[in-house]
């Protein structure tokens with residue numbers, strides 16, 4: 391299916407990325423969301439629609455053929471997508487995190503020419519950071535890149551690669567060489583035809599079912615220039631980690647917003663049944679609206695915080711910034727569950743049911759994944775260490 395929208399120019403000559411993503415969310419992703427969840431199938435209609443409008447590589451600057459979109463625009467688009475179909479939004483968020491890494495750090499000739507090709511074909515990029523043996527500790531790897539005669543080789547046991555079977559390329563973390571310690575990592579662009587994925591197991595999960603995230607043994611080779619020049623540690627600190635937390639937070643905000651929409655409609659319907667009285671749940675609605683506002687301000691404030699310093703590697707690498715971006719993830723992943731849970735109490739059985747206009751089963755199940763995507767305990771553990779040496783703002 392292709393998008394029902396086209397890309398009209400704004401006065402500035404740019405494309406209205408937020409409006410296009412919102413249109414796709416409402417017209418394409420929303421109607422398919424329950425089926426995507428029920429069948430645990432890949433949300434291909436959403437990806438096709440984004441692809442048709444050139445939105446998959448929206449973050450790429452215009453000089454390389456992209457739309458030159460800002461992080462705020464993609465973040466707002468993901469709020470809209472998360473509101474309709476969290477699985478679609480998670481796929482799109484994970485893809486954009488990889489795009490941001492390539493745009494900001496893929497500076498050699500091979501990776502720059504890949505960027506132009508990827509924009510033209512609107513490739514979908516996945517990520518393999520998690521590994522058997524290190525689990526969610528993304529800052530250490532077991533596997534290593536073997537570079538010889540200008541060619542790299544790599545094999546990784548990856549317990550989860552979302553949409554691995556649907557991706558056109560994967561950014562993979564690994565040790566720099568066989569002799570490197572576990573935290574001396576690089577990130578490598580792996581792509582067909584020199585990328586082989588041997589699926590291990592199935593993805594039958596509580597939530598984010600449409601991300602289709604089974605395990606794989608990943609084998610890849612290719613031009614050694616597909617290994618990004620900068621150490622993964624810098625790429626992670628300046629780009630992958632903060633942008634992941636911002637974009638995940640955006641789609642989780644979308645889930646919470648959808649739940650709040652349902653709770654508000656429920657209370658308003660109750661009020662219409664008994665004119666002149668305020669339903670008991672209205673107070674709870676006021677309470678959860680305040681919580682949602684905190685969530686919204688947190689995500690939007692964090693986007694601004696990133697954009698203010700995105701060109702300044704030193705400030706992006708500052709301890710205070712890392713603590714802030716880690717805290718964003720832990721707070722956002724907690725708030726999404728809190729908001730959805732409170733909305734469920736407001737709507738009662740109507741939310742507990744798996745059908746009907748106030749059902750919140752899918753939202754609750756999806757929201758539970760947020761705290762596990764790089765476990766909050768690990769992230770808090772990192773912050774605990776950073777705080778031992780942080781000198782304050």
Ligand SMILES: Cc1cc2nc3c(=O)[nH]c(=O)nc-3n(C[C@H](O)[C@H](O)[C@H](O)COP(=O)(O)OP(=O)(O)OC[C@H]3O[C@@H](n4cnc5c(N)ncnc54)[C@H](O)[C@@H]3O)c2cc1C
Pocket residue numbers: 484516517518519520521524525526527550551552553597598601603759762763764765766767768771
């Ligand atoms: C929907 C979804 C999609 C995903 N997609 C991808 C993907 O595309 N690519 C990818 O690479 N990964 C992906 N992941 C993996 C994800 O990012 C995490 O890395 C993974 O879920 C962690 O797995 P785990 O919970 O088994 O392991 P762990 O992180 O090891 O956690 C297991 C337990 O050990 C505890 N623990 C272990 N070590 C520590 C420590 N040092 N400090 C504190 N607690 C600790 C944790 O708190 C937790 O209780 C996805 C996850 C989800 C939920």
